[in-house]
Amino acid sequence: MNSVIKGASYVLSHAPDMVLRNGTTQTTEMIVNPDSEYLKELPKHLRSYEDVVAYLPNQTYIGNITPQELSAYAQPWYDKKAEKGETVDRYGKFGEVMPQDEFYLLMQACDVFDLVVLEKGFVADVKPRLAKDPVITEQILAQIPEGIDLAEIEHQVNDEHAEGLYQNDKLVGCVKRAHDVDTNLSAHVMLENLVSKAGSVLSLRHLLRVTGIDPADVEYVIDCCEEACGDMNQRGGGNFAKAAAEIAGYTSASGSDTRGFCAGPAHALVEAAALVKSGAYKNVVVTAGGCTAKLGMNGKDHVKKGMPALEDVLGGFSVLISANDGVNPEINLNILGRHAVGTGSSPQAVITSLVQEPLARNGMKITDVDKFSPEMQNPDITKPAGAGDVPLANYKMIGALAVKQGEMQKSELAAFPDKHGIVGFAPTQGHIPSGVPSIGFARQDILDGKLKNVMIVGKGSLFLGRMTNLFDGISFVIQPNSGADSTEGVSEEKIKSMIGDAMKKFAMSLLGEQEEENG
Amino acid sequence: MDLENQKRVKEFAEKYGAENIVVLLGAAEAEAAGLAAETVTLGDPTFAGPLTGVSLKLAAYHVCEEVLKEEYDANIYEEQVGMMEMVLDVDAITEEMNNIREQCQ
Structure with missing residues (x-):
């Protein structure tokens, strides 16, 4: 029996101060060109939390606006507001957009080594708001103590190599280094890892709400982010998955x-599906938090073009x-579909191995797939940076391959992206946009009979x-439930009747043995 | 262009001589191809990498440019690039590459 997708959660955390201080485009610029115009201009291009919540692609990511509804708005989207009666809210069907200050508190709750410290007044102000979050x-x-004096935080940042946490450019806390010498436990690395862990925890909590599953029923969690946790003796030792599961109450x-x-999530989902299908576990969760390094990655282009620096959110998801x-x-x-060692790296070889070959192996054509979900990067972010519309480019490539295979006419190529594609809406957080953002909607559309299958790439x-x-x-391909015999969901009556039958057979056999002995 | 790649291009130019190097680009967008070409000819326009202020004037072409096609084995080109050629705006890319090459002269 194939395993099934019971639900998916998607979360974002606004992180404007982290854009300035932790995004590698900015930290690199601070080293090579500290007096640059870009660094002076960038703060003016940061969005408010309200604008980030109202941003249409963000509302799509958390499930309030469908990709179809989003595609009805002309691009660019950053200057548009929802105007067709869609729900626009912090909370969505799949998750939420958490403000930066609350996220700092969540990071502290995720830290079990007292590395994150926050200022007293800040905690007093923010904690009541975080407490209102239904999944917290x-x-x-x-796990969030009262907080400490600002002077101690300043000392940690100025003298002890701690990484500052800022709210509206004001120091409100820090992440301390976890070792005096080991660079793998530096404050910088600990901050990145705790951010990833907190994003994962938030999505794991929402997954419980979305699916209604009892956390005690989840037997295995696979983390597929792009960070590494460990120390100088095992730099990527792990294990983010278990660490996040602990805080999330699994x-x-x-x-x-x-x-x-970026392929991590798709690999993890195939592994999860195989682990469940094999019978090793009944419930496996694939999860990932976001990435501070990629905040403001294309900021130079966004600033140059006079638009908001749109890469201001950390992502997260769980399935x-x-x-x-x-x-x-x-x-x-x-x-x-597998890109093997010998496949080659030309786009043609890649698309053939991931799309055409696995379908052909199963007697299917490219055009037999209703929707493709490749790299779902939001084009609002990538187009001004000269990287084009990434999902659209993927649909064009897949369509072109279908033409080369003789599955459709070249004249049909122009219509292929609309017919078989899903508009991009995910933040450019590496692994976050890679195939998986569509799973929540794909699951629903397949359940509703609107789609017969979706390929995640x-x-x-x-x-x-x-x-x-x-x-x-x-x-891999997601398809409707085959409705075949299921080992799950056997009714009480059925079990009673099976036990009754077994007892009757047992009684009959005893009777038979007695008759034999008597005979 | 990636800072590490800039470093490698710079090292190749120093090792083999700029006149002996052709940079073959595969970017999917004219703007991205142009930026990469500009980096290896006039210098890094983003002022971030090792090619900032370094004008290597390397010969730079996009793989889909007509002028290069006779250099390729047609079958291999069709197998490796044919699909992408169908997808890319080759005219826009060629124009962008010509612009950069003209600026370089």
Whole structure:
């Protein structure tokens, strides 16, 4: 039996001060060109929390506006507001957009080594607001102490190599280094890792709300972000998954980390689906938090073009993969696309291996897939940076391959992206946009009978790690539940009748044995 | 262009001589191709990498430019690039590349 997707959660955290202080475009500029016009201009291009919540692609990411509804608005989107009666709110069907100040408190709750410290007044102001978040539990709030004096935080930042946490450019806390010498435990690394962990925790909490699953029923969690946690003796030792599961209250879960740059989430989902299908576990969650380094990555282009610096949110998501319940959409593990070592890195080779080959192997054509979900980067962010509309480019490539395969006429190519594509809406947080942002909507559309299948395509740039020049990618297909016999959901009556039958047979056999003995 | 790639291009130019190097670009957008070409000819326009203020004037072309096609094995080009050529705005890319090359002269 194929495993099923029981639900997905998607969260964003506004992080304007982290754009300025932790995004690598900005930190690099501070080193090579500290007096640059860009660094002076950038703060003027940061958005308010209200604008970030109202931003149409963000409302799509958290589930309030569907991709179809988003695509009805002409691009660019940053200067548009919802005007067709859509819900625009902090909270969405799949998750929420958390303000930066509350996120700092969540980071502290995720820190079990007293590395995050926050100023007293700041905590007093923000904690009551965080407490109103429906997915934040008493146990999480209990991890946030009263706070300390600003002077101590200033001392940590100025003299002890701590990384400052700022709200409206004002120091409100810091992340301390976890070791005096080990660079793998520096304040910088600890901040990045705690941000990732907190994003994962927030999405794990929302996943419980979205799916209604008891956290004690989750047996395994796979983290697929792009950070590494460890020390000087094992730099990427792990384990983000178990660390986040602990804070999120998944008490029965074990877990591990899977990595593959931006392809990580798609790899993790295939692994989760296989673990469940094999019977090893009944419920596996794939999760990831966001990435501070990529905040403001294309900020120079955004500032140059006089637009807001749109890369001002951290992403996060979680997906629950469960044993077949006879209802939810299945992950078909027969239609797996793999970019192998020998595949080659030309776009044509990549798309062939991820899309055409697995479909052909299963007697399907490219045009048999209703919707493709490749890299779902928001074009509002990438187009001004000269990187074009990434999902649209993917649909064009997939369509062009269908033309080359003789599945459709070249004249039909122009209509292919609209027919088989989903508009991009995810923040450019590496692994966050890679295939998975559409799963929440795809699951619903398949359940509603609007779509018959969706192909998720994850791609990763392995060469960035300088270990190989290879590219990477993996794809799989989500399809309606086959409705075949399910081991789940057997009724009480059925169990009673099965036990009754067994007892009758047992009684009959005893009777038979007695008759034999008597005979 | 990625800072590390700028460093590598600079090292190649120093090692083999700028006149012996052709940079073949595969960017999907004219603007991105133009930025990369500008970086290896006039210098890094973003003033961030090792090629800031370094005018290497390397020969830079996009893989889809007509002028280069006779250099390729047609079958391999079709197998590796044919699909992308169908997708890309080759005219816009060629124009952008010509602009950069003209500025370079």
